[in-house]
Amino acid sequence: MEKAPEDVTREVVGDDLPQGMERRLVHRLLAYWRGLQLEEEFPSFAAIDPEEIPDIWNNIFVLEVVGNESDPVFRAFGDEIAAHYDTSLIDRHISEVPESTLVSLSVGYLDEVLTKGVPISRGGGFIKEDGTEVLYRSILLPMSDDGETISGILGAANCREVEPN
Amino acid sequence: MKAFEIQTYQDGKWRINSIFDDRELALFEARRVDESSRYSAVRVIEELFDEASSKTSTKTIFRGGRAAEVRTVREPDARKKAAANRSGRGANNRSGVRRTAGRRPPAKKKTSMAGPVILLVLVIVLGGAAMFGLQHFGSLR
Numbered sequence: 001m002e003k004a005p006e007d008v009t010r011e012v013v014g015d016d017l018p019q020g021m022e023r024r025l026v027h028r029l030l031a032y033w034r035g036l037q038l039e040e041e042f043p044s045f046a047a048i049d050p051e052e053i054p055d056i057w058n059n060i061f062v063l064e065v066v067g068n069e070s071d072p073v074f075r076a077f078g079d080e081i082a083a084h085y086d087t088s089l090i091d092r093h094i095s096e097v098p099e100s101t102l103v104s105l106s107v108g109y110l111d112e113v114l115t116k117g118v119p120i121s122r123g124g125g126f127i128k129e130d131g132t133e134v135l136y137r138s139i140l141l142p143m144s145d146d147g148e149t150i151s152g153i154l155g156a157a158n159c160r161e162v163e164p165n
Numbered sequence: 166m167k168a169f170e171i172q173t174y175q176d177g178k179w180r181i182n183s184i185f186d187d188r189e190l191a192l193f194e195a196r197r198v199d200e201s202s203r204y205s206a207v208r209v210i211e212e213l214f215d216e217a218s219s220k221t222s223t224k225t226i227f228r229g230g231r232a233a234e235v236r237t238v239r240e241p242d243a244r245k246k247a248a249a250n251r252s253g254r255g256a257n258n259r260s261g262v263r264r265t266a267g268r269r270p271p272a273k274k275k276t277s278m279a280g281p282v283i284l285l286v287l288v289i290v291l292g293g294a295a296m297f298g299l300q301h302f303g304s305l306r
Contacts, residue, residue: 023190030183030194034201040175112184119183121190137187 026121026139028056029156033119033141041147042117048154056156061103063094063153065114066145071095072110072153074103081157100126106138106157113140114150125162133162168212169226171195173204182207192227199229206230 032053036043050057058078065072071093082088084102097104105126113120123137136159142150169191171182182198185191191209199207207229214221 023187023193026190027193027197031197116181116184118181121184122186 023137025056025059025156025158026137028053029060029139029141029154030119030121033154038147042142042144042150044145044147045143045152045154059156059158061106061155061157063107063110063155064151065153066149066151068093072107075152078156102126102134102136102138102157102159105136106155107140107153110140110153113142113153117142117150128161133164134159135162166214166216168214170210170212171198172208172210173198174206174208175204179208188226195227195229204229 033043036047045062053060058080060076060078061074061081062076063072064075073091073093074089074097075091077089081103085098089097089103094104094107094110097107105124109120109122119139119141121137121139123135125133125135127133136157138155138157141154143152143154145151167186167188169185169188171184171191171194172179173182174180182204183194185194188211195207195209198204207227208225209227211224211226212221213223
């Protein structure tokens with residue numbers, strides 16, 4: 001085997017999906033998104049079949065960007081995501097989502113996705129109103145009607161409460 | 166703050182493929198992209214932003230199967246120049262050796278010329294001596 005350059009660290013990556021449901025969600029949706037890609041174009045919402053990703057469909061949300069570039073609008077929510085809010089967020093703008101909640105944090109890096117035009121996954125934590133600490137992970141995937149211009153975002157997020165010591 | 170950027174090599178340049186804040190996620194995804202054989206090469210760049218100094222440092226933490234080849238392909242001119250310099254130096258060195266070696270033959274020629282001259286002188290002297298001897302012994306009869 002060719003000797004690696006000095007600035008490179010080689011790591012053994014296992015065959016199984018990374019531990020934790022948060023990471024599995026990201027990998028599952030990203031793999032599905034890549035499968036929808038034709039060449040290097042952004043996939044279309046029309047190509048999505050919820051029955052192909054039943055295990056993660058409840059954690060998905062959809063953002064419409066076209067016509068709402070400065071403040072995109074939510075068009076769909078999976079049940080798991082919707083359950084975090086007392087009222088529906090469908091047809092609401094991002095600016096209307098309560099701060100420091102799962103959805104608001106999950107779309108916090110939307111501008112970077114729109115600028116770079118690539119999938120981005122981030123995670124972190126927040127404190128619920130009842131004081132419970134929650135860890136979350138999310139992913140935002142650029143979608144398009146014509147394959148070239150980002151018209152919307154397919155997002156997914158999940159979280160788990162941290163048990164107090 | 167850390168970010169892990171998966172980059173793929175397409176059309177002669179590296180492009181951002183996806184971005185993660187989790188090392189394990191990025192490495193796993195990079196390997197999957199690499200195994201798909203969709204791209205010429207794949208690599209993961211770790212970016213570390215130091216808020217105190219506002220400086221970003223980067224480090225390559227993964228290279229796909231052909232990333233090493235791509236890195237050399239990226240700089241063909243530099244490689245050619247380096248190769249030219251190497252071969253140029255080599256040629257000079259080799260010609261230098263030839264020149265050094267070429268200075269020795271004249272010395273060898275001097276040595277090789279002395280031999281025949283001495284031999285010729287020796288033949289003439291011996292021949293003369295032989296003729297003198299024959300004449301001398303002939304006159305005694």
